[in-house]
Amino acid sequence: MTIRYPRPLRPGDAVGVTAPSAGVAPRLQGRLRHAADVVRAKGFEVRVGETATTDGVVAGPAAVRAAELTAMLTDPAVRAVVPPWGGELAIDLLARLDWDALAADPTWLVGFSDVSTVQLPLTLRTGVATLHGQNLMDTPYDVPDGLLGWWDVAAAPVGAEVVQRSPRRYRSSGWDDYENEPEVSTWTLDTEGSWRRLDCTHPDAPVDVTGRLFGGCVETVSFLAGTPYGDVPRFAAEHGPEGLVVSLDVCEWGATDVARALWAMRHAGWFDAANAVLVSRTHAPDVEGFTQHDAVRDALGGLGVPVLADVECGHVPPYLALVNGALARVQHGPEESVITQRLAP
Structure with a gap:
């Protein structure tokens, strides 16, 4: 079997923001809004889901988080899904996800920390590539020389070499x-x-x-x-x-x-x-x-x-x-x- 890569991210594509684990507390949502604006300035549409602004250890019931993540990963207009950050309990989504549906038309799932609890099974079970990189809240930072942003790597075509x-x-x-x-x-x-x-x-x-x-x-x-x-x-x-x-x-x-x-x-x-x-x-x-x-x-x-x-x-x-x-x-x-x-x- 071979690895399957999501279609390269292009200007005008939609980027989904959902919280499979923890959402963003009200006092920190200024950063969330700014990070979304930074992504828009790169030429992408940004769609922020309800879970992203839901406070607490988890951003709502597991069924709600799973449904919103699935909706974004299977929406043909959304070419990357970038959670605000990680959290603690993304593991409670795993039995609720339809892995075949998520792999049918792959979309980049980007992030690190608890996001990897979903990323890794998606790659291991289906052979779909995922992107362990900056979360949305990290996206406004300048990328040091020698490294690349998630948006750079997600734009690379199949067969490309990415050097860091x-x-x-x-x-x-x-x-x-x-x-x-x-x-x-x-x-x-x-x-x-x-x-x-x-x-x-x-x-x-x-x-x-x-x-x-x-x-x-x-x-x-x-x-x-x-x-x-x-x-x-x-x-x-x-x-x-x-x-x-x-x-x-x-x-x-x-x-x-x-x-x-x-x-x-x-x-x-x-x-x-x-x-x-x-x-x-x-x-x-x-x-x-x-x-x-x-x-x-x-x-x-x-x-x-x-x-x-x-x-x-x-x-x-x-x-x-x-x-x-x-x-x-x-x-x-x-x-x-x-x-x-x-x-x-």
Whole structure:
């Protein structure tokens, strides 16, 4: 079987905004409106669903969220769906979605964090590519040199190559104040930092590997391991004869929780076909001398493949735009770190 890519995003297309997990509280909706205006300024129509402005742990009952997400993903005029951000409980949608209907005329599903709880099953179950990149609330930020916005990658045709390079700088602090500065558009990348190999003694030991890319947020997608929504061995057999590149985002769990989650994913076969594993930079806490890097080494260090940490694929800005299903080449060394994605069937 082959990977299927949504039609490239074009000016005049509609972008849907729905909340499969958490909506936006009233005090932060100025940012939501501004982010929608930024997307409009790029030449797209924006359709904001009711769930996007519904406050609470979840943006309404699961049936309502599932229906609005389905309506947008199956509307032929909507060519990308970009939730405001993630949340906690997108997992309650999975049994309510008609996966065949969502795959019939694929639309780009864009975002990260809890959005990946829906993105990843869509790719694993149907072979439809999804886009792990900025959420809507991140869209107004200037994209650093070397990286691309989700709108750039979603516009690429099948067969195109998309190249991104680590800027080797990141933001050391937390989130901006969207309530008082809803139009903030610049990330302060105030700290130097590059990708780092954890599977060997030299952090810049060269890497040059290729494989089908997939991934998501550890705190959410680890619960899919061993279920029909996280059948990575099947995906590898059907879509990844070249092997896989696994991209993982660690958001907030302590190091021991992360180690347990990675072991669960390993026991479920998530890394059996891996040619490399990418793990995000994170501000999540260490635990009594057991670091986040230790957690990754403990679970994945013995795989016998390159394991790269501090990659821009998590909750620490800036963000790579990564296509679940793309054929990815990962190169790393002392001078630069590059990921090239080919939108290959």
